[in-house]
Amino acid sequence: MSRSAHPAGPRYADVLPEGHYSAPPADLNALDPKVWAQTVGRDEDGALTVGGIPVTRLAEEFGTPAYILDETDFRARARAWRTAFGDDADVFYAGKAFLSRAVVRWLHEEGLNLDVCSGGELATALSAGMPADRIAFHGNNKSVAEIHRAVEAGVGRIVLDSFQEIARVAHIAQSLGRRQRVQIRITVGVEAHTHEFIATAHEDQKFGIPLAGGQAAEAVRRALQLDGLEVVGIHSHIGSQIFDMSGFEVAAHRVVGLLKEIRDEHGVELPEIDLGGGLGIAYTSDDDPREPHEIAKALTEIVTRECEGARLATPRISVEPGRAIVGPTAFTVYEVGTIKPLDGLRTYVSVDGGMSDNIRTALYDAEYSVSLVSRSSDAEPMLCRVVGKHCESGDIVVRDAFLPGDLAPGDLIAVPATGAYCRSMASNYNHVLRPPVVAVADGEARVIVRRETEDDLLRLDVG
Ligand code: LLP
Numbered sequence: 489m490s491r492s493a494h495p496a497g498p499r500y501a502d503v504l505p506e507g508h509y510s511a512p513p514a515d516l517n518a519l520d521p522k523v524w525a526q527t528v529g530r531d532e533d534g535a536l537t538v539g540g541i542p543v544t545r546l547a548e549e550f551g552t553p554a555y556i557l558d559e560t561d562f563r564a565r566a567r568a569w570r571t572a573f574g575d576d577a578d579v580f581y582a583g584k585a586f587l588s589r590a591v592v593r594w595l596h597e598e599g600l601n602l603d604v605c606s607g608g609e610l611a612t613a614l615s616a617g618m619p620a621d622r623i624a625f626h627g628n629n630k631s632v633a634e635i636h637r638a639v640e641a642g643v644g645r646i647v648l649d650s651f652q653e654i655a656r657v658a659h660i661a662q663s664l665g666r667r668q669r670v671q672i673r674i675t676v677g678v679e680a681h682t683h684e685f686i687a688t689a690h691e692d693q694k695f696g697i698p699l700a701g702g703q704a705a706e707a708v709r710r711a712l713q714l715d716g717l718e719v720v721g722i723h724s725h726i727g728s729q730i731f732d733m734s735g736f737e738v739a740a741h742r743v744v745g746l747l748k749e750i751r752d753e754h755g756v757e758l759p760e761i762d763l764g765g766g767l768g769i770a771y772t773s774d775d776d777p778r779e780p781h782e783i784a785k786a787l788t789e790i791v792t793r794e795c796e797g798a799r800l801a802t803p804r805i806s807v808e809p810g811r812a813i814v815g816p817t818a819f820t821v822y823e824v825g826t827i828k829p830l831d832g833l834r835t836y837v838s839v840d841g842g843m844s845d846n847i848r849t850a851l852y853d854a855e856y857s858v859s860l861v862s863r864s865s866d867a868e869p870m871l872c873r874v875v876g877k878h879c880e881s882g883d884i885v886v887r888d889a890f891l892p893g894d895l896a897p898g899d900l901i902a903v904p905a906t907g908a909y910c911r912s913m914a915s916n917y918n919h920v921l922r923p924p925v926v927a928v929a930d931g932e933a934r935v936i937v938r939r940e941t942e943d944d945l946l947r948l949d950v951g
Contacts, residue, residue, distance in 0.1 A: 512869035512890040513773075516860070522770040523857055523904040525558035525817050527928075534864030536902065539928035543821055543861050546933055547900055550926050553841035555911050556902075557818040557936070559594065559929035565780075565813045566598040572784035573807065580624050582765045582810025583609045585908035590927060590936040591814070592616035601644070603765075603808045607634040614641060624671075624762075624808075628694050635660050645669045647723050647762075649696060654711050661716035671762055672697065672711060673723040674704040676742040678735050695725070699742055708750050708758075719756075721803060722746055725764025729811065731777060733786050736763055740787070744794035747803065757800060763787055765808035769815040771905050772857045777812070811908035818907030820845060820923070821861065822885075824899045825877070834871040837891065839901065842876010843883045844920045846903070846910045850882045858889045862900035865892035874901070878918050911937065919945055 519528055519536065527539045536543045538558055546556055569579045580603040581595050587604075592613050595602055602618050604610045605626040613623055620642040627634070628649045635653075638646055639661050648654050648670050661668040675696040691698045697707045704722075711719045724739045743761055751757050768777050778786075788805060795802045822839035829835045848854035858874050869890040876883040885903060895901075914922045921940040926933050 512871075516869055516890060516892050517864040519859060519904075520773045520857075522773055522775070523816065525819065525904070525907075526561035526564060527558050528819075528904075530864060536859070536861035538819075539933070540931040541928055541933055543900060543902065546926060546928070547821055547823070547862075549933070550924055550935065551939065552821055552823040552900065553839065553845055553923045554939075555818050555820050555845075555906060555923055555925045557814075557907060557925055557927045559590075559817075559927045561817040562591070562814060562907075563594055563598055565817065566595060566600050568780045569784075569807075569809060569813060570599050572780040573788075573805070574784075577784070577788070577804060578806040580762075580806055580808045581813055582808045583613065584912060585810030586814045586818075586910075586912050586925075587612050588925065588937050589616035592618050596622075601806075603810075607631070607637060610634070610638060610641070610643075620644065626673075628696075632656065632660070636664075639664055639666055639668050642666075645671055645720065647671045647673050648707070648711065649673050651697070651707060651710070654707060654714070654717070658711070658714035658716035662714075666716065667718050668716060669718045669720050670711065671721045671723040671760060672704065672707050672719065673725070674699050674707075674743070674746065676724050676726070676739045678726055678738045678742075696723075699746060704746055705749055705753070708746070709754070712754055712756065719758060721758050721760025721762060723762040723764065725762075725808070726766060728766045729768045730766045731768045731775070733778075733783075733790075736787060737790050739763065740790045740794050744791065744798050744800065747795075747800055748798040751800060757803075759803050760806065761791060761803045762806040762808065763791075765810050765812070767809050767812040769811055769905060769908070772855050780809075780812070783807075815908035816905050818910075818925070819902045819904040820906045820910065821900055821902045822874075824895060824897055824901055827895060827897060829870075834873050834888075835891075837872045837874050837895065837901070839874060839876060839885065841920070841923060842878045842885060843880065844876070844878060844915050844917045845923050846885055846906060847913050847915065848909060849884050849887060850880075853887075856886045856889075856903050856905065858886045858891065858901050858903050860892055860895060860899055861902040865894055867892040867894035869893065870895070874903070878920065916940070916945065921945070 531537050580601040582603045601622040603624045621644040623643045625638040625643050625646045673696040675698050697704050726735045792802050825838045843850050870893040872891045874886040924939040925937040927936045
């Protein structure tokens with residue numbers, strides 16, 4: 489049987505043992521600043537406000553479901569990363585978390601660079617005016633056309649992911665009369681998960697060139713010989729939603745080991761090291777992420793120490809946070825539809841979106857919290873499961889949550905920390921239309937990605 493195959497019904501109908509659930513929060517109306525965007529609060533009527541605007545007004549104007557993005561918070565987080573790493577390092581925002589032209593402009597203004605991993609992301613970045621030399625181009629299977637476009641545009645670096653790509657990029661760059669700056673992505677043999685550090689099966693995945701067996705060293709050797717390439721550094725990305733810095737520590741140790749090997753063999757000290765992204769955020773009050781300045785300090789110290797040990801000049805460090813910048817800045821607001829109490833189990837609360845706007849719960853068993861946001865309530869908490877409107881029993885937005893017992897159809901509820909990997913992974917499943925992204929700042933709200941329409945759907949269906 490396939491490892492992931494499971495009968496969807498029984499799996500999701502599992503009833504957890506009594507006492508499994510944490511107690512309901514002391515105050516269901518409280519909005520934990522750890523999971524909500526910076527400018528979120530409640531007004532005197534009890535409605536959630538963001539950037540000074542009540543969510544009820546946003547829902548009226550833009551409809552539901554909608555992703556509401558706190559631009560002030562986004563800029564503050566981007567700036568915090570930039571400041572934490574200072575002028576001797578580079579911060580590349582990972583566009584895969586969420587990308588739109590407005591976001592590209594904010595990043596540009598705040599002095600960040602951008603990591604893209606497809607022709608589509610590259611096109612978005614360029615069309616919003618991100619200078620090409622501040623763009624890094626990633627991917628394990630970049631097409632010839634994508635490479636061509638990236639080199640022609642003059643991207644600051646292409647992160648090479650395989651032996652074939654080394655030859656391919658060199659050839660394309662040369663044919664265009666260019667020398668392309670490149671980093672080589674290696675797999676260092678660590679796989680980091682939240683709170684966990686697993687050193688097994690690490691090389692059994694599609695990204696990068698394994699350090700093991702001298703493959704990464706061989707890749708650098710080959711790349712150094714090619715006229716079309718300027719090898720500027722080594723790249724390592726160890727995973728996502730990581731809280732524990734020990735994975736980065738081992739990764740940095742191994743990358744620096746390779747830099748030393750390259751220096752000893754070729755007399756070349758590569759000037760850059762990229763430690764990737766993957767820094768975790770709080771999805772629920774139980775999560776404790778680190779601040780950018782703590783992360784910057786820890787990573788810089790690790791690399792400096794390792795380089796001193798290897799008698800190498802400390803290379804310029806770069807990082808690629810996606811989730812840690814955009815994740816906490818947005819929430820998804822839904823309207824409550826049907827409410828179905830199942831005796832002795834829990835109450836199913838259906839909303840007007842679901843797995844098409846947030847696949848992370850179904851895909852990764854991700855945990856979220858949820859709050860009533862159109863009003864406050866003093867009713868007793870009820871154990872709920874927030875589900876979507878799709879034709880699947882696995883269509884779950886929040887698996888276990890407490891909402892007030894007087895919840896009623898028409899109420900608005902919101903799920904915080906949906907800024908990363910929700911809109912960017914949204915689908916049209918069941919021909920449900922993808923929600924808009926509304927940016928809010930200083931009392932103003934504007935659509936930065938509009939709601940999909942039935943016309944959009946039918947335009948692609950050529951009959
Ligand atoms: N750099 C590289 C090379 C990456 O592959 C990624 C993420 C990042 C940076 C940014 O990672 P972040 O800081 O956002 O964790 N869809 C999954 C996450 C996939 C991440 C893929 N690569 C999720 O929803 O959790």
